[in-house]
Structure formats: structure tokens, C-alpha cells
């Protein structure tokens with residue numbers, strides 16, 4: 001296998017320039033000369049100040065936004081159009097309010113041509129796996145915020161993507177629900193890939209706390225996770241990439257998170273190595289956050 005193909009996703013020398021929202025006729029370079037690689041099975045988080053260009057980079061990786069310059073490769077192949085090997089989980093709700101939880105999870109499978117009966121069976125299995133067995137007939141407005149996130153997670157995982165792109169998926173949740181969801185994501189990520197037709201296992205319960213045995217690197221999905229929250233990034237990831245404040249955002253630091261797995265996201269925060277990594281990363285991030293904040297204030301003035 002070539003070195004390129006060991007990487008699930010490669011953003012190579014990416015720049016993104018937009019028509020400025022603030023100054024008519026001006027261009028705004030959000031991202032400049034950014035390279036970011038995620039190996040197959042690797043969990044990488046990207047942190048950076050508000051408005052620096054995190055979502056822009058994720059959209060480029062998803063094939064939803066064409067960069068002004070640079071190349072995107074997926075398993076070594078140049079990406080053209082939408083990234084069909086990736087599933088995408090947004091910050092905002094993406095469930096269709098007029099469809100039940102089950103029908104929402106079935107939708108992507110049906111769209112890919114799976115017969116209704118098979119799609120229903122697989123969607124039911126995935127809802128059970130994210131702790132929503134028996135809730136399939138509920139509509140989004142009948143579910144709590146955490147349950148809606150679980151539904152969205154089932155929706156993405158049912159498609160069995162090789163790459164998962166997550167843009168602050170849990171930022172709207174309360175702290176406790178958020179930590180449960182983070183542990184569940186880690187547990188699902190660590191479990192061996194079951195393939196689209198196999199019965200998913202194990203069943204998750206929110207109380208389980210994400211302590212499943214690790215499955216090894218093989219079969220794991222590559223994850224690119226965008227967050228504002230440094231604690232969340234360290235607790236979940238194999239590697240954390242720090243972006244500079246905009247304009248012309250680019251990586252200014254990269255940290256390997258050598259904390260043992262499986263991890264409980266709440267417990268790991270008290271580990272001395274976590275505290276050490278937090279302090280190292282924060283020393284790089286702090287000034288950028290202050291710059292980003294000053295820019296926000298200037299825009300608001």
C-alpha cells in the first residue's frame with residue numbers, strides 16, 4: 001500500500017478565499033496554505049479560535065466546498081465532487097422534522113438504493129446501538145437534544161463511512177449529556193467495523209460510560225473532529241491540530257495525545273498527562289483565541 005493510501009484524508013496546501021462579507025468588493029482569505037492529514041483509523045481534532053476557518057476546512061474535506069487552491073485526497077485519490085467515503089455530522093440539527101427517528105436513519109440508506117425492508121432493519125439496529133431502541137417512531141420534536149444527536153449519529157454510522165467529519169456535534173448539549181455522547185462516540189469508534197449488512201453490536205446504554213475494550217486500529221474509521229473545546233479535543237483524540245486566528249488561518253501546532261485507551265472523557269481530565277498536554281496546547285492556542293476574540297469585537301463595533 002502506498003504511503004498516500006494510508007491516509008484516509010489529506011488536505012494539501014489548501015487556501016480558501018471568499019468575497020468579503022464585511023467589505024464590499026474585497027476578498028477575504030479564510031484559510032491559507034494549510035495541510036492536514038488523517039490516517040485511516042485515526043481520530044484527529046482541530047481546535048482554533050472562533051471564526052478562524054475550522055468549518056471551511058471540514059467542508060473542503062467533505063467535498064462540499066472547492067478550495068481556491070490546493071488538493072484533497074481520499075485514500076490517496078484526488079477528490080472530485082462530494083466525498084462519498086465520508087459521513088458528516090453538523091453542529092446544527094440535520095434531522096427532517098416530518099420524519100420519525102427511524103425514517104430519518106433509513107433515509108440515507110434508501111437514497112443509496114437499499115430496499116426499504118433492509119434499510120428498516122439496519123436503521124433499527126443502529127438506533128438500538130446508540131441507545132434508542134424503541135424510540136424509532138418518535139419524531140425529532142418528541143426527542144431530547146441528546147436523543148436527536150444519537151439519531152443523527154445513527155444516521156451517519158448506518159452508512160458505514162470510512163471517514164467521519166464532525167463539526168462541533170455536541171456543542172448545544174448540556175455538559176453531562178455531552179460527556180455521555182463523547183464516550184459513546186469513542187466506544188462506537190473503537191468497536192470493529194461491522195460492515196453495512198452485519199448486525200451491529202454491542203448495544204450501548206448511556207450509563208455504560210464508554211469503557212468498551214479497544215478493537216485495535218483495524219476497522220476503525222478515520223475521524224476529523226472540529227471543536228472549540230480543548231478538553232474535548234484532548235479527551236477524544238489521537239492528535240490535536242491547533243489553527244491560528246484568521247485571516248489566512250493555518251496550523252501552528254500539532255500534538256500527539258499519548259493517553260491510554262479506552263478513555264472515559266470525564267475521568268481522563270484528572271490524569272496528570274492530560275493536565276500537562278492541556279497546558280502545552282493552551283500555551284499555543286491562548287494568543288490565537290485572544291486575537292480571534294479581538295476580531296469578533298471589532299466586527300461587532
Ligand SMILES: Nc1ncnc2c1ncn2[C@@H]1O[C@H](COP(=O)(O)OP(=O)(O)OP(=O)(O)O)[C@@H](O)[C@H]1O
Nearest residue numbers: 018019020021030049050051052053054055056057
Ligand atoms: N461562503 C463564505 N463567504 C464569505 N465568507 C465566508 C464564507 N464561509 C466562511 N467565511 C468566512 O471565513 C471565516 C472562517 O469561517 P468558518 O465558519 O470556517 O470558521 P470557524 O472556525 O468554523 O468558525 P466557528 O468557530 O465560529 O464555528 C469567517 O470569517 C467566515 O466569515
